[in-house]
Structure formats: C-alpha cells, structure tokens
Amino acid sequence: xxxxxxxxxxxxxxVDYVKxxxxxxxxxxMANKKKFILPMTVFFLVFYFLLPIFTSYGTFLNTPxxxxxxWAWIFAVAQFVMTxxxxxMYVKKAASFDDEADQIxxxxxxxxxxx
Amino acid sequence: MDPIVVVLFLAIVSLTLVITxxxxxxxxxxxxxxxxxxxxxxxxxxxxxxGDYLSAASFLGxxxxxALQGFDGFFYSIGFLIAYLVVLLxxxxxxxxxxxxxLADMINSRFDAKKVRGVAALSTITIVLFYxxxxxxxxxxxxxxxxxxxxxxxxxxxxxxxxxxxxxxxxIATSWVQITKAVLxxxxxxxxxxxxxxxxxxxxxxxxxxxxxxxxxxxxxxxPGIKYSDPxxxxxxxxxxxxxxxxxxxxxxxxxxxxxxxxxxxxxxxATWTIGIFYILTLFLGFGAAIFVGESDILAANSGGNMAAPxxxxxxxxxxLFAFISAVAFATILAVVAGLVLSGASAxxxxxxxxxxxxxxxxxxxxxxxxxxxxxxVSVLSILLSLGAQFLNVAFLVSLAFCIAASANLxxxxxxxxxxxxxxxxxxxxxxxxxxxxLVLVSLSPSVFSPVEGAALFVGDPIFPLSNPAxxxxxxxxxxxxxxxxFSKENDxxxxxxxxxxxNTGYRE
Numbered sequence: 001x002x003x004x005x006x007x008x009x010x011x012x013x014x015v016d017y018v019k020x021x022x023x024x025x026x027x028x029x030m031a032n033k034k035k036f037i038l039p040m041t042v043f044f045l046v047f048y049f050l051l052p053i054f055t056s057y058g059t060f061l062n063t064p065x066x067x068x069x070x071w072a073w074i075f076a077v078a079q080f081v082m083t084x085x086x087x088x089m090y091v092k093k094a095a096s097f098d099d100e101a102d103q104i105x106x107x108x109x110x111x112x113x114x115x
Numbered sequence: 116m117d118p119i120v121v122v123l124f125l126a127i128v129s130l131t132l133v134i135t136x137x138x139x140x141x142x143x144x145x146x147x148x149x150x151x152x153x154x155x156x157x158x159x160x161x162x163x164x165x166g167d168y169l170s171a172a173s174f175l176g177x178x179x180x181x182a183l184q185g186f187d188g189f190f191y192s193i194g195f196l197i198a199y200l201v202v203l204l205x206x207x208x209x210x211x212x213x214x215x216x217x218l219a220d221m222i223n224s225r226f227d228a229k230k231v232r233g234v235a236a237l238s239t240i241t242i243v244l245f246y247x248x249x250x251x252x253x254x255x256x257x258x259x260x261x262x263x264x265x266x267x268x269x270x271x272x273x274x275x276x277x278x279x280x281x282x283x284x285x286x287i288a289t290s291w292v293q294i295t296k297a298v299l300x301x302x303x304x305x306x307x308x309x310x311x312x313x314x315x316x317x318x319x320x321x322x323x324x325x326x327x328x329x330x331x332x333x334x335x336x337x338x339p340g341i342k343y344s345d346p347x348x349x350x351x352x353x354x355x356x357x358x359x360x361x362x363x364x365x366x367x368x369x370x371x372x373x374x375x376x377x378x379x380x381x382x383x384x385x386a387t388w389t390i391g392i393f394y395i396l397t398l399f400l401g402f403g404a405a406i407f408v409g410e411s412d413i414l415a416a417n418s419g420g421n422m423a424a425p426x427x428x429x430x431x432x433x434x435x436l437f438a439f440i441s442a443v444a445f446a447t448i449l450a451v452v453a454g455l456v457l458s459g460a461s462a463x464x465x466x467x468x469x470x471x472x473x474x475x476x477x478x479x480x481x482x483x484x485x486x487x488x489x490x491x492x493v494s495v496l497s498i499l500l501s502l503g504a505q506f507l508n509v510a511f512l513v514s515l516a517f518c519i520a521a522s523a524n525l526x527x528x529x530x531x532x533x534x535x536x537x538x539x540x541x542x543x544x545x546x547x548x549x550x551x552x553x554l555v556l557v558s559l560s561p562s563v564f565s566p567v568e569g570a571a572l573f574v575g576d577p578i579f580p581l582s583n584p585a586x587x588x589x590x591x592x593x594x595x596x597x598x599x600x601x602f603s604k605e606n607d608x609x610x611x612x613x614x615x616x617x618x619n620t621g622y623r624e
Contacts, residue, residue, distance in 0.1 A: 015624065021612035029619060037204050045357075048197045052190070052353045055339035056346035062338045067320035068327055072186060072339055079193050080391050087203055087387050094380055101620040109622055 020108040029100045036093050040086055047082055051075055120262070120438040127299070127442040128276070131292045131449065135280050138288035145482035148285035149216040149461050150371040157378045159294055161385020164369045166293030168195065168360075168390055169300055170451040171253055171421075175444060177394070178427075179420025181401020182413055185326075185336035187343050188401055192394035194356025199390065201361040203383040209532040209618035211370045211379040217458075218367050218524060219466045222531050225607075225614045226539045229471050234546045236466035238523045239364040241550065242516045243459035244497060246363075247452060249512035251501035254448040257421060261441045266505050273448060274498035280453040281460070281490045286372060289453045296446040301389065303436075303443050304396045307424070310431045311403035322402055329406045336405070348581050352514075355585035359517030362524030364458040365451075376621045403427050456493050464489035511562030511572070514583045518557060522588040523549030526596050532618050535611050537600050544599025549592025556584035 020026055054061050054075070061072035146152050155163065173195065180188030214221035219235035251270055258269035280288050315321045323337060330336050343349040360366060370379045404413060404423035407430045416422035425444065429437035464485040469477050477485070527545045530537040557563065559579040565571035581587070616622065 015613075015616075015622075017613035017616045018609050020616050026616065026619075030615075033619065041200075041204055044197065044200050048193070048357060049350070049353065051193065052343075052346075052349045055186075056343075056349050059338075068323040068337065069320055070337060073323075073337070076186075076189055076193055077395070079197060080395060083196055083200055083387060083391060086200055087384055090203060091380065091384055094377075098377060101622075104616075104620050105622050109616075109620075 123438040124442040134291045135284040135288040138284035142285040151286040153374045155372045157381025158385045160373045160382035162297045163290045163293040164386035165389040166297035171448045175421045177397045178400040178424040182404035182423040183420045184342045186339045198357045198360030199387045206361050207379045208376040211376040212618050212621045228539045231542045236462040239462040245512045246516040247455045247497040277452045278494040281456045293450045296450045299443045308396045308399035311399045326402045351581045351586035352583045355517045355583050358521035358525050362520030365454040368458045459493040460489035515557045518553040522553045522592040526592040538605045540603035541596045541600030545596025548595025552588040552591040
C-alpha cells in the first residue's frame with residue numbers, strides 16, 4: 001500500500017509535498033505571487049538604479065524644481081515615497097496570499113488533498 | 116567632562132543593564148538565547164530591525180557624509196532604504212518559513228549537507244568579524260572623542276558591555292536594548308530636525324538656499340558628484356548597498372525572532388517606515404551641521420565627519436542635547452555590536468558545533484553552554500583585533516562586509532527559494548565564489564592600496580579600480596552558483612517541492 005511509505009519515523013502521516021506542489025490550488029498561489037512580486041521587483045530595481053545612472057551620466061537632474069531644490073533631490077525623495085507605496089501595496093496583497101496559503105494547508109495538507 | 120553628560124550617559128547605560136537583567140531571567144533555552152524564543156511581536160521586531168540597521172555608521176556616518184558631501188552622502192540613505200524592499204518582497208517570508216536560528220538552517224532545509232552548512236557558517240563568521248572590527252574601531256574613536264578617555268579603555272568599555280548583554284541576556288536582551296535605543300535615537304533625530312527646521316521657519320526651500328553658501332563646495336554642494344564622480348564606482352556601491360543588506364547575518368537573524376512569516380512581514384513594514392523617516396531626517400541633520408556647525412569645525416573634530424550630529428546637537432540645543440545624543444550614540448554602538456556577536460556565535464555554536472561536530476545530538480544545556488562560550492569567544496577575538504587596529508583605516512571593512520553579504524549570501528538565498536534545479540554543489544560554489552571574489556577584489560582595490568600615504572592600508576597603486584567590487588563579485592556569486600549546479604547531476608525535485616510548499620505556505624510539520 002502507498003500509505004506505508006507515507007509515514008515518517010514517528011509513525012505520523014507524512015505530507016506528500018510533490019502532490020501538494022502540483023495541486024491547482026498551489027499553482028494558483030504561485031501564479032498570483034509571481035504576478036505581483038516579479039513586476040514590482042523589476043520596477044523598484046529599475047527606479048532605484050535610474051538615480052545613480054542619471055546622476056552619473058548626465059546633469060539634467062541638476063536643474064531646479066522648486067527654488068533651490070533640484071530634480072535630483074525630488075527623485076531621491078521619490079525613492080522613499082516609492083518604498084512606502086510598494087510596501088503598503090505588498091501588505092494588502094499578502095493578506096490574500098495568506099488566505100490562499102491557509103486554504104492550501106487545510107485542503108491539501110491536513111485533508112490530504114482528496115477533495 | 117560635563118557632569119550632565121556623565122549623568123545622562125550613566126542613566127542610559129544603567130537602563131540597558133536593567134533590561135539585560137530581566138532578559139537574563141527569561142533566557143533559559145537555546146531558542147530564547149538565539150531568537151528570543153520567536154516571541155517578539157511585529158512592531159517590537161520592526162523597531163529591533165531598525166535598531167540593528169541604524170548603527171553608528173548610519174547615524175553618525177551619514178549625517179557627517181551629508182554635512183560634508185551634500186547629495187552624495189544621501190546615496191547611502193537611499194541604498195539602505197530600498198534594500199528593505201528586497202528583504203520584504205524576496206527574502207523575509209521564505210527565510211522565516213524555512214529557517215530556525217541561522218542562514219545555514221534555511222539553506223539546509225533543502226540540502227542536508229555538512230559542507231553547505233560549513234561554508235554558510237564561514238561566510239557568516241567572516242562578515243560578522245569584519246563588520247565588528249569596523250564598528251568597534253569606530254566606537255573606540257568616537258567614545259575617545261566624546262568622553263576624552265584613551266582609545267583602548269573606550270574599546271574595552273564597549274567590548275565588556277556588549278559581552279555582558281549577549282552572555283547573560285542573549286537575544287532577548289539584545290532585542291530590547293535595540294528597541295530602547297531605536298526609540299531614543301528617533302526621538303533625538305526628531306528633536307534636532309525640528310529645531311533645524313524651526314530656524315528656517317519650516318521653509319525647506321530656504322534651508323536649501325542657505326546651505327548653498329555654507330560650505331566650500333558652494334552651489335555644487337546640492338549636486339551629485341562631490342564624492343562619487345566615477346559612474347561605475349557609484350553603481351557598484353549602490354548594488355552592494357541594495358543587495359548586501361538582505362544578506363547581512365544580524366539582519367537575517369532578526370526574522371527568526373518572530374513566530375511566523377506574517378509577523379516577519381509586519382516587522383519589515385515597521386522597520387521600513389522607521390528607517391525611511393530616519394533617513395529623511397538625516398538630511399536636516401546633515402544640512403543643519405553644514406550650516407550651524409560649519410565644515411571646518413566638523414573636520415577638526417573628526418576627519419571622517421563622524422562628529423557632525425553630536426556637534427550639531429551642541430550648537431542648537433546646548434549641553435543637554437549634546438549629552439543626550441552622545442549617550443544615544445553610545446547605546447547605538449553597543450546594541451549593534453551585541454547583535455553582531457550573537458549572529459557570529461550562532462554560526463559557531465549552532466552550525467559548526469551543534470550540527471556539524473555533534474550532528475544535532477546535543478542537550479539543551481550543552482547548546483546553551485556552547486552558545487555562551489561562542490559569544491565570549493567572538494567578543495574577545497573582536498576586542499583584541501580592534502585594539503590592534505586603532506591606526507588602520509577601517510572603512511574598507513564595512514564595504515567588504517556588505518560585498519560578501521551581497522555576493523555570497525544573497526545568491527544562495529534566492530537560488531534556494533526560487534530555483535528548481537539548484538543543488539548542493541551549486542550552493543557551495545555560490546557561497547565560495549561570492550566570498551572569495553569579494554575578499555580578493557577588495558584586497559586589490561583602492562580601499563587597501565592607495566598611492567597617498569595613510570589613505571588606505573598599504574601605499575601603492577590599486578590593481579582593481581573599484582573600492583566596492585559588488586558590480587563584479589555579485590555576478591560572480593550568481594555565476595558560481597549556476598555553474599556549480601549544472602556541472603553536478605544531483606537534483607532532488609521532491610525536496611524542492613517540500614521547500615517550495617513550506618516557503619510559500621508557512622506550513623511546518
């Protein structure tokens with residue numbers, strides 16, 4: 001019987017992670033995560049590296065924006081704003097990931113993925 | 116020395132000792148020693164992370180860098196901050212879901228290989244030692260200035276205090292000292308920034324106009340390029356900052372002090388806000404120091420600009436504010452070095468002794484004993500090295516620590532969580548190629564060789580042009596991990612399925 005090899009040394013039923021990983025529920029979670037995290041990561045890294053690239057290879061950010069405050073400073077402060085915005089968005093998004101993850105633990109792991 | 120300075124200083128030191136005393140009573144198991152039993156809440160841990168990050172280098176160093184170099188000093192603030200997005204989006208939750216005490220635990224959730232654990236521990240210990248020496252030498256110099264005592268006594272005071280915190284209170288004490296200090300430091304920053312802004316009637320534009328004529332750089336002070344004029348050097352530094360933070364052992368260890376990934380995430384949010392506000396305020400400190408203290412007085416006190424913040428406090432708030440900021444600076448240094456000792460000790464005692472030598476078969480008592488011996492060992496070693504390093508220019512040690520963290524630790528973390536094909540040999544290759552390339556390139560760089568006597572460790576022409584070699588060593592870490600993986604046939608897909616499910620759902624058996 002298949003159950004025999006699904007026990008660990010303590011005799012507790014062992015989780016079949018391969019089965020959980022290939023379940024549609026888990027695949028959906030991974031797809032949802034990827035859809036958010038990948039573009040966000042690419043965006044913030046590009047936004048971040050644009051600052052030193054612009055300041056190193058050009059001087060156009062040195063033009064004043066407000067009084068003596070130049071665009072370089074505005075771009076620098078925009079980095080802070082971006083960080084706060086992305087982390088707030090992530091927290092919102094992560095709450096739905098948490099719900100999906102809890103559902104996977106319940107359906108696929110605790111009930112053995114039989115429904 | 117002013118009596119107010121002494122009183123405030125002693126009050127803050129006693130406060131941290133009281134914290135340690137109560138923490139020591141609670142520290143009974145290895146889990147409590149290393150990770151405060153995973154019992155910190157999100158905001159507590161967030162403030163502790165902020166505390167870990169707002170080291171003397173951030174507080175004193177960045178304020179000084181902005182005061183002396185204007186915009187270029189602000190690059191550090193931005194790099195440290197954006198690093199938290201890397202931590203939050205890519206590292207914090209899988210790390211918390213897979214690991215127990217150390218980075219090696221997390222990597223070993225995929226590979227039960229002693230050599231992976233050994234190399235991961237080696238990388239952690241190398242980073243911790245380099246970072247420690249830099250902090251302790253900086254601390255010695257600062258306390259020597261603040262309290263007018265000899266360097267070796269200053270290093271001994273910091274060293275002995277940090278050993279006491281870690282040895283008796285473990286992570287609980289270290290965390291609470293860190294939290295207390297983060298709150299005091301933020302209060303100090305807000306007060307100084309408020310007074311500076313008040314002097315300009317809360318008109319930020321007026322402050323920018325004033326600072327244009329305050330320094331020898333004139334209008335250039337507000338433009339990038341005073342310090343970082345080499346484009347590749349600037350990019351390399353920015354790369355090391357943004358990826359290195361996410362691989363520093365004492366930062367990683369903080370994700371094990373919370374009970375689950377959700378709390379880890381909350382703590383990163385608290386940290387991101389706290390640190391973000393802090394780094395915005397460094398602007399007012401830096402500009403304030405440039406205007407109200409003046410370039411020549413800042414340089415006269417310390418050629419690195421490290422005294423800019425305390426001097427500004429004195430200039431605008433008199434003795435009491437100066438005493439407060441100095442005492443907070445002291446607590447800052449202590450708390451950060453205590454955190455570093457703890458992460459070094461965990462690599463020695465948990466990874467090398469507990470898991471490799473004893474193969475995980477140790478009693479709770481043995482683990483605690485090993486942890487305390489290791490903490491003592493790391494402390495004594497770094498105190499001795501720091502006493503010998505007084506006249507060395509140690510700036511390169513910090514860039515080295517960041518570079519190893521970015522080139523060795525980060526590739527292996529990302530591969531472990533996100534790459535299906537990754538295997539044992541890839542993990543060893545990634546860690547070693549990142550570690551070795553960072554070490555070799557820094558030792559050939561302008562941070563170690565300079566034609567100007569006293570500017571670096573040795574006199575001579577640098578063989579490698581970048582002070583911070585991350586631009587080369589980070590790709591080498593990733594390439595090493597890739598090649599090591601594809602040259603080995605080993606690939607355990609079932610194990611990866613387990614890691615992937617556990618990392619993404621937080622399930623634990």
